[in-house]
Amino acid sequence: MNKFDIIIIGSGLGGLLCGYILSKEGYHVCILEKQAQAGGNLQTFSRHGHKFETGVHYLGALGPGQTLNRYWKYFGLTESIDFQQLDPDCFDRVIFGDEEFPLAQGFENFTDQLLPLFPGAKASLNRYVREIHEITSAFPLYNLELPVDHREHHFTTQSACGFIADVTSGIRNPGSNVSLSAVLSGNNYLYGGSRLTPLHVASLISHSFISGAYRIIGGSDRITQILQDAIISHGGSIIKKQAVTAIGQLQQKFTITTGTGQVFHSEKVVSNIHPATTLSMMPADIVRPAYQKRIVSLQNTISSFILFLSVKPGSFPYLNYNYYYHTAHDPWDETTAPDSKWPRMFLLSTGCHKPSQQYAETVTILTYMRFDDVSQWNHTSVGKRGPEYHDFKNKKAEKLLEVVYAKFPGLKPAIENIEISTPLTYRDYTGIPEGSLYGIQKNFHEPLLTNVMPKTKIPNFYFTGQNTNLHGVLGVTIGSVVTCGEILGLEYILKKIQNA
Numbered sequence: 001m002n003k004f005d006i007i008i009i010g011s012g013l014g015g016l017l018c019g020y021i022l023s024k025e026g027y028h029v030c031i032l033e034k035q036a037q038a039g040g041n042l043q044t045f046s047r048h049g050h051k052f053e054t055g056v057h058y059l060g061a062l063g064p065g066q067t068l069n070r071y072w073k074y075f076g077l078t079e080s081i082d083f084q085q086l087d088p089d090c091f092d093r094v095i096f097g098d099e100e101f102p103l104a105q106g107f108e109n110f111t112d113q114l115l116p117l118f119p120g121a122k123a124s125l126n127r128y129v130r131e132i133h134e135i136t137s138a139f140p141l142y143n144l145e146l147p148v149d150h151r152e153h154h155f156t157t158q159s160a161c162g163f164i165a166d167v168t169s170g171i172r173n174p175g176s177n178v179s180l181s182a183v184l185s186g187n188n189y190l191y192g193g194s195r196l197t198p199l200h201v202a203s204l205i206s207h208s209f210i211s212g213a214y215r216i217i218g219g220s221d222r223i224t225q226i227l228q229d230a231i232i233s234h235g236g237s238i239i240k241k242q243a244v245t246a247i248g249q250l251q252q253k254f255t256i257t258t259g260t261g262q263v264f265h266s267e268k269v270v271s272n273i274h275p276a277t278t279l280s281m282m283p284a285d286i287v288r289p290a291y292q293k294r295i296v297s298l299q300n301t302i303s304s305f306i307l308f309l310s311v312k313p314g315s316f317p318y319l320n321y322n323y324y325y326h327t328a329h330d331p332w333d334e335t336t337a338p339d340s341k342w343p344r345m346f347l348l349s350t351g352c353h354k355p356s357q358q359y360a361e362t363v364t365i366l367t368y369m370r371f372d373d374v375s376q377w378n379h380t381s382v383g384k385r386g387p388e389y390h391d392f393k394n395k396k397a398e399k400l401l402e403v404v405y406a407k408f409p410g411l412k413p414a415i416e417n418i419e420i421s422t423p424l425t426y427r428d429y430t431g432i433p434e435g436s437l438y439g440i441q442k443n444f445h446e447p448l449l450t451n452v453m454p455k456t457k458i459p460n461f462y463f464t465g466q467n468t469n470l471h472g473v474l475g476v477t478i479g480s481v482v483t484c485g486e487i488l489g490l491e492y493i494l495k496k497i498q499n500a
């Protein structure tokens, strides 16, 4: 009963998409998930009748004919989910003090909306747009095409931060002195705000959102539901509350042991969980110590501190854009700022619960937090962290809200209830080490070292998810196709997706 062709460890987006492809192709697939709810970062939760997103606030390249839209057609997601397009003239509003700057959808519109605020920046903005087009074209899978050369390497060794500074050199808003560089980096929370971020990571993400930025109406758990149902209808299974604890090998077959003591067998394994966690479950006769050491040594992206607010009916507007507020003028210094300056930024996003919503039901406020800040509660679990932890969370929430209320005074009286998450919350609900926002930190100084390949040095063992290709919903979608391409042939599966 516990024998399968392929076992997938973890039911995050990457695990579910691989489960979909492989079960559709006739493999007998089983997904083992640690939590009671599948989806990883796609999970939602409800409080006082309000539903909250945990790891998907908006999606890029979802317009007709765009990348995610085309990939998701194959998975049956495009037509089964309702989406709300964000404001075409401003999907992200970047704020420094009292100065607000729109990031718009459509490449011409993107330039047109910024030009009045940065007169004389036409050449720079045109160059920015031209170069991010060129960079994305070096990644053929972004356009559902087979990779033919290695042009992408040129961009993996450059820094996103350096590129933006170079393109915009010296250009400032005449009224506020805010630089164009700061504005174009203003939503760098999307890739963890690190100066180590390679150029291609920032460019692929920015390109996707400028192409078309959307919210899911009703919650990202809809993605999980559709994929789960499809996998089961293809003959696959998803078994929850089965935390994988050991991975062994017996006569060329994998033996996967879970916390309940059950043992599962398969010919192939796809791991959707962090590579360091995965390799730590394997004995030395399966994984070479040098490979394990390399993966375990990789740094992760920073974590987050998040407030989930329920608001009174009709009391706070639904904002059809995301609000990136910065207390200082350099978005690249925010993750390393001293504690006394916390919080250096916040991202405010209103949940999308129905079409043409006028008022917000939920507001989510995100900022960075280092795992070190909560490491004294490292050995505690959800709901059992003690009064000091609650005190810590509440004090941090007050401090963050002070900054938020200065910008949104109307929010304070509108709040009905507040839920708070820290790096420990994300660690314990998604299994990601240190509650990291996006997994392994890609580093332009060491692109090969920090890019974990889906095909491992262990025959028939693969990785998928945000730690392999690129994080985010689009990155994980493309990555799942690359992982399955290692098993089925990339050309074969890509053709099916192109023709869907």
Ligand SMILES: Cc1cc2nc3c(=O)[nH]c(=O)nc-3n(C[C@H](O)[C@H](O)[C@H](O)COP(=O)(O)OP(=O)(O)OC[C@H]3O[C@@H](n4cnc5c(N)ncnc54)[C@H](O)[C@@H]3O)c2cc1C
Binding pocket: 009, 010, 011, 012, 013, 014, 015, 032, 033, 034, 035, 038, 039, 040, 041, 042, 054, 055, 056, 057, 058, 059, 060, 242, 243, 244, 245, 272, 273, 304, 366, 426, 429, 430, 431, 432, 436, 437, 438, 464, 465, 466, 467, 471, 472, 473, 474, 476
């Ligand atoms: C706060 C936040 C906001 C974000 N906002 C956006 C956004 O607006 N747009 C966007 O595109 N992306 C966003 N992202 C990123 C995006 O959500 C992730 O990159 C993506 O969902 C990761 O998918 P994954 O396949 O890597 O799996 P994960 O989501 O990491 O899931 C891994 C799964 O494995 C399970 N697991 C772990 N250990 C074990 C074990 N031992 N045994 C069995 N199962 C195990 C976990 O329980 C989990 O279900 C955000 C992320 C965060 C944290």
